Structures are given as C-alpha cells and as structure tokens.
Amino acid sequence: MRTSRIGCGAGFSGDRIEPAEDLLRRGGLADLVLECLGERTIALAHQRRLADPGTGYDRRLPSRFERLLPLAVDHGVRVLTNMGAANPLAAGRVTRALLDRIGSSAKVGVVTGDDVLAELDLDALAWETGLPLRAHGEIVSANAYLGADAIWPVLEADADVVITGRVADPSLFLAPLAHRLGWDLDDAQAAAAGTLVGHLLECAGQLTGGYFADPGYQDVPGLADLGFPFADVAADGSAELGKLPDTGGLLSRATVREQLLYEITDPAAYRTPDVLLDVRGVTVDEHPGGVRVAGALGKPRPDELKVSVGYRAGEKVEAEISYVGPNAARRAALAGEIVSARLAGVPMRAEVRGGETDSRLRVAAISRDSELLTRVGDEVESLYTNGPAGGGGVRVHIGEVIGIVSALIPRERVRPAVTLLEAGHAVAP
Known part of the structure; x- marks a missing residue:
C-alpha cells in the first residue's frame, strides 16, 4: 500500500535543532514539519511587530533555516513551518534570501490570511471570560486558525518550503499527507486520519519521551540525545510511528496514549479547522519496530474557525x-x-x-x-x-x-492567500 513518511523537527519555538538535522540526514522523509507557534509565542511576535513592522516572525527562523534548508534541499525534503508567526511574508523573504545565498532555486510558498483583525466581531464572546471582545480593551491582533485547505494551493504550486502564520498544528501535517496520498480534504475520514497523525507528531519530542519521564516511575533512556518522531502514513489512514535508531528517548504505547489525550477537550469531537476528530476508537499497538495507530473518525469541518x-x-x-x-x-x-x-x-x-x-x-x-x-x-x-x-x-x-x-469567526470571513517567492523575485500564483 502506498505510504508517505513525515517527520516533526520542532514542537515549540525553543526546541532543539539537532534532532531535525538527524531526521533530514537519515530519516528518508518526504516532508518535515517545524511546529513552533502557540498562543504565547504569537502574542510575543505581535509585540515585536508592533515595535518594528519588519519583524514579527519567529526570531529563530534564520538560524534554524541556515542549518536545515541545505540538508532539506540535498535530500529532497519539503519543509513546512508556522514560523511566519505574525509576519509570514517577512519570514518568506528572509527564507528566499537564504536560499539565494546557497544557490538553491527551491520555491518558497507563503500562506497568509490568518490575520482577521479587520473582520473581527467585537461583540463575539471570549471563551475564557464570557465577555464581549470589546470589553477587554484595545484589541491589537486577531489570528484565525487556518486549516489544510489554506495550505493546499501552495502545495499544488510545488513549493519546496511552506511558511505560514497561525495554522492549526495538525493542519501542517494533514495538508502534505493529503497532497502526497491523494486524499480529498472534504473527506472527513481522511481528514480525521491525517489530523490524528498531526496531533501525535506536533509536539516532536513529547511523543518520544520528552515531558514523559519521571525517574523511578516512567524512566526514559537517553534524554540528552532525544530523537524526534516520524510517521509512515498509508493511504488507508493507518500510521506507523517511529524514531531513528541510535537516538535517545522512548516511543511506546504509553507515550503515544499520553500525547493522544494532550489538549483534547472532547475526545468525541476535537475541534480543528479541518474536521471534528473522534479519537474514542483509536487503537494504539506497540511492536518491536514502533507503534501503529488507526481508527480515527471524523465529522465534517465546522463552519466557524477559532481565532486567537x-x-x-x-x-x-x-x-x-x-x-x-x-x-x-x-x-x-x-x-x-x-x-x-x-x-x-x-x-x-x-x-x-x-x-x-x-x-x-x-x-x-x-x-x-x-x-x-x-x-x-x-x-x-x-x-x-x-x-x-x-x-x-x-x-x-x-x-x-x-x-x-x-473566540469564533465565520469561515467565510477568513480569506487565505498564497504568495510564491521564487529565486530572485515574488509572484502570485
């Protein structure tokens, strides 16, 4: 059965870079995802952009990409990341300049449209307080959680590096998997399968024993050399999770089940932009080569998107x-x-x-x-x-x-866009 291998090279903005380099060198990946954005980090990014409009992207993007992109180009690995944070276009220009310096013609695709400040309904109620948004004082940013459909056009345009702002974490994985495996994003079961894989991989080392270790109770070997995970995903949606040999950490039924429940508020309907994910029937089977997961179910994508x-x-x-x-x-x-x-x-x-x-x-x-x-x-x-x-x-x-x-925003008020940055110049597809 046709499969595609996808890895996670970062699970938050301050993650290590060596495991990502290792995955690029010997992981046999088709795609590598760097998931570096959270509510806290996008708030800090907006602070920086308010002070200097030329900034607002992840401050580690240049140093990460200086080490990772030459390897990605050499090994033919497509890279996707939300390190665009509050300024994806600026991040794209920095990336394009780096690729030009190393003499690569790799195409950079930038996904925008998550900035919905102008479309925000200030009478919408905040989840955390129950108060209208306007009651919180001066609103300085509003970023909708885009889904895999927002990334799809840039993949169809054959981008080698994809940079986004606020995209839902699992969507960064679902989009390339659907593109490689020929899935229809309107198919709720396919979207559920890819979202499950993305949810498991998105925190990188958290799946392979990081944040799991508790000496004497949950021992994890080799944390100083923790390996990051990858998944071999089949066309039927099942996935084999693994990590590279000779790396530290632990990939087991226990670490996978712990990550499966991470941030899941409703196991019957975990809300993402792509699908309402039902994980109640997910099976997690450990074997000598890794851990196999299957059984995700889904309901059609919601009509409203979460906005931070x-x-x-x-x-x-x-x-x-x-x-x-x-x-x-x-x-x-x-x-x-x-x-x-x-x-x-x-x-x-x-x-x-x-x-x-x-x-x-x-x-x-x-x-x-x-x-x-x-x-x-x-x-x-x-x-x-x-x-x-x-x-x-x-x-x-x-x-x-x-x-x-x-809060929530109607999907029709969110208008994603794509910009392609090819060697030496930018064009809109």
Whole structure:
C-alpha cells in the first residue's frame, strides 16, 4: 500500500535543532514539519511587530533555516513551518534570501490570511471570560486558525518550503499527507486520519519521551540525545510511528496514549479547522519496530474557525530579592509579609522559591496603572535596608502584557492567500 513518511523537527519555538538535522540526514522523509507557534509565542511576535513592522516572525527562523534548508534541499525534503508567526511574508523573504545565498532555486510558498483583525466581531464572546471582545480593551491582533485547505494551493504550486502564520498544528501535517496520498480534504475520514497523525507528531519530542519521564516511575533512556518522531502514513489512514535508531528517548504505547489525550477537550469531537476528530476508537499497538495507530473518525469541518485575539492587558512588574544562609527561607517569607502589608489591597502575588538556605522572594502584579507597578518594584527594592537581614540581588522588570483570549469567526470571513517567492523575485500564483 502506498505510504508517505513525515517527520516533526520542532514542537515549540525553543526546541532543539539537532534532532531535525538527524531526521533530514537519515530519516528518508518526504516532508518535515517545524511546529513552533502557540498562543504565547504569537502574542510575543505581535509585540515585536508592533515595535518594528519588519519583524514579527519567529526570531529563530534564520538560524534554524541556515542549518536545515541545505540538508532539506540535498535530500529532497519539503519543509513546512508556522514560523511566519505574525509576519509570514517577512519570514518568506528572509527564507528566499537564504536560499539565494546557497544557490538553491527551491520555491518558497507563503500562506497568509490568518490575520482577521479587520473582520473581527467585537461583540463575539471570549471563551475564557464570557465577555464581549470589546470589553477587554484595545484589541491589537486577531489570528484565525487556518486549516489544510489554506495550505493546499501552495502545495499544488510545488513549493519546496511552506511558511505560514497561525495554522492549526495538525493542519501542517494533514495538508502534505493529503497532497502526497491523494486524499480529498472534504473527506472527513481522511481528514480525521491525517489530523490524528498531526496531533501525535506536533509536539516532536513529547511523543518520544520528552515531558514523559519521571525517574523511578516512567524512566526514559537517553534524554540528552532525544530523537524526534516520524510517521509512515498509508493511504488507508493507518500510521506507523517511529524514531531513528541510535537516538535517545522512548516511543511506546504509553507515550503515544499520553500525547493522544494532550489538549483534547472532547475526545468525541476535537475541534480543528479541518474536521471534528473522534479519537474514542483509536487503537494504539506497540511492536518491536514502533507503534501503529488507526481508527480515527471524523465529522465534517465546522463552519466557524477559532481565532486567537490579542489585547493590551496593561503592564506586568516582576520584582525579586534573594536571601541566603541559615534561616534564609524564613527571612524570605518575612520579606513577603512586609511587602504584602505595605501593598495591602493591591492585586499581586508574592511567593518564596528555593530551599532553607537559598531562597528568593518574587512579587508580581499586572495593571494598567504604571505608577502602581513602579510602587511594587520600589517596595521590593526597599527591602535592602527595611526588611530582613541579608537581602540582595534585587531585580525589577516592568514590561507590556499582551493578553490572549479565544473566540469564533465565520469561515467565510477568513480569506487565505498564497504568495510564491521564487529565486530572485515574488509572484502570485
């Protein structure tokens, strides 16, 4: 039966790069996905773009691609990533320039249209608060979770590197699988199978023992050399999960089942842009060569898309002071009591971290009142001479906070687009 091999080279923005290089060198992949975007990271990306319109893409994109793209080109592996974050076109131009420098004619495809700020209904209710979006203050960003159908045109245009902004994590895997295996994205069962594979692979090392290890209870060998996963996906939707030989980590029925349940709010109807995924009948069978999964079911894609909405939530202060030596923990706790008494009525959090002889007090608060935040920092700094003995190492940081809430937007109000960046210039298909 026809199969296609797809691997995951990153499960979040700060992931290691060596396992991705290993997959490109000896994984025999058709496609490699770098899944690097989350609610937190896209909020930070929007912060950067607000300060400098030329930025907003994943700051690690240049360094990652300098190491990975030459290998991908040499081994004929198509690369897909959401490292475009808040500025996919800028990310595409950076990628195009890198390919030009190494003399590659590989085609870069950029998927846009997830930015739906202009289309947002401010009376829509936020999932997290139940309040209208307008009640959260100034809205600065709104990114819809695009699906595999948004990526499809750039694959049909034979792009070798695909860069997106906010695309649902499993959709980054479903699109290339459907393209390789001839699946119809309107087929809910095919979409369910590809979404299951994408959901299992999307966190990279989390499937192969990372975030699973618990010494003495769930032992995982070789975490320092953790190998990232791949899947051989058959035309019938079944998949064999594996990792490269001579790599650390553990791929087992237990690690797969744990990842299967990750972020699944409703196992009968996990909502994605491509399908309502039902994982209740999924089988997970371990064998000496890996783990086989099958049995995903699906209902047709929803008429509404999730949208991640960023708003100015004020500023945050983080102020810290350390205490060391005998009785340090009690001195740090006393320092916290002093600050709490001095700032009675101020919404904040004071906590002591560390042990009996090395403790650090951390005080944090979020507010739209900058004078109040300055006062919080000043109170912690004043502990140098107005608090317990031996305080030192004060650090005070105040920075803007972009809050994130979620809502729904009608699918017809989201208009994905594709830009192709070929050697030396950009053209629209």
